[in-house]
Amino acid sequence: MKAPIRIRAFVGSVLGAPGSVRHSLAVLGTVAVAAEVLLALADGAAAAVSGLALITAVALVLGRYAAGGGAQDSGYRRPVRLLDSRAPALGGWQRIVADTLADDGEAHFGTVMRPQLQRLCAARLAERHGLVMYRNPQQARALVGAELWPWIDPEAPAPQPTLPEPVLRSLLDRLEAL
DSSP: OHHHHHHHHHHHHHHTTSSSSSHHHHHHHHHHHHHHOOOOOOOOOHHHHHHHHHHHHHHHHHHHHHTTTTTTHHHHHOHHHTTSSOOOOOTTTHHHHHHHHHOOHHHHHHIIIIHHHHHHHHHHHHHHHOOOTTOHHHHHHHHHHHTHHHHOOTTTTOOSSSHHHHHHHHHHOOOOOO
């Protein structure tokens, strides 16, 4: 009775836990060997060689991706995942700022400028501090500063319907300093 338990424990230690890399590689290796044997038995040596070439090419591509996944983009994937979307771009900022600081900029501030400032702040906090602004607003407030936080707080309305130019300058300076 104890022998099957030892064999099961040995197989489990060799294969690893289900879902682990070792287990996945063992299963893929077994499937590849079985496919090669079936190709050799069904269609001969030429089919087995073609199958081996295909399996080797797929294994090299997957191995390269797994080994160099972090190096392919210099680690830019994590900050973008923290934002849940693509990284914000700086194109068109002159127009956005001019429209916001214009006399009738109330609607533009609420619909365009404030969300863009929130995205830039979220990007900077994710990039430099590994912090998700929307999940940890208290930590974000501590980093941004209590005097500027109400202007970009995603959970509260802005303190004023328009954005004064000195506040915008202070916000941009703080974002640069983060």
